[in-house]
Amino acid sequence: MPKISAPTVGEHRAAQRAAILKAAGEILVASGLEQVTPRAVAERAGLARSSFYEYFASRDDALAAVAVDAFGEWEAELSHALSKPTPTDRLRAVVETTLRLTADGKHDIAAILQRARLSPSREEDIMLLHDKLLAPLDSLLRDLDVPDPEIHRSLLRGLLNSGMELVNGGRSVSEVAARITALLERGLLPAMD
Structure with missing residues (x-):
């Protein structure tokens, strides 16, 4: 034995x-x-x-399991960020958390696997995991009563992706988070008034 x-x-x-x-x-x-x-x-x-x-059973199965773990950690961190009392606080927390996780390298695995050529079923599994991470953004934008939430979600994702690139390039999380938050507070939040 x-x-x-x-x-x-x-x-x-x-x-x-x-x-x-x-x-x-x-x-x-x-x-x-x-x-x-x-x-x-x-x-x-x-x-x-x-x-x-x-x-x-295969390398692709193991990589899909790695993705499940990586996305699970990311989702847990975002869920914590979304426990803030007000929608505006939650928005700030999502920005800060996303950039911090990027700086910690937790986004690296997810990013690599999103671009990987895996078996079609495993690629679909990974894309579903990624889409699941976007659901809280939709909920947050609804809570903020943002007009055209689909457009604003795309714009917010664009800002976050740009912020992640800046952090990966060496910019500090606090600096980038502050600038994104300022853009959102001056642009997105006043658009709701």
């Missing part, structure tokens, strides 16, 4: 699966999508290659 490295078999399996996902994410960010192979992932996780296949 193989040795387990946790108090129970279930905990052991969960730890091994987590090690595989962590290794896949690290390779993905450090070396790129092409370097994420079952052999490389298993080696980095300190497991036999066959262990990879005990948890995932």
Whole structure:
């Protein structure tokens, strides 16, 4: 019987699966999508290659699981930001949280996987995860009673994407968040009056 490295078999399996996902994410960010192979992932996780296949049928399945984890962390952070008392506070918190997560590198995995060429079903899974992250923005814009929420969501996403590029280029989160927030407060919020 193989040795387990946790108090129970279930905990052991969960730890091994987590090690595989962590290794896949690290390779993905450090070396790129092409370097994420079952052999490389298993080696980095300190497991036999066959262990990879005990948890995932294919590389695409493992990458989809990495995306689920990455988007799950992002969603949890945004949910916390959206717990602020007023819609305006929530809007500010979404901007700050998005830029902070970008600075922390948590967006890297999601961004790489969005551009990846995976099996069609896995690409669709990842796009659904991304779309799920946009749902709170729609709700927030409704709470702000913004006219034409679809247009404003696109514009807000554009501002956030530009802010993320600035943060990735070395600008401070606080500076970029303050500028985006100022634009929104002078532009978006007065448009609601």
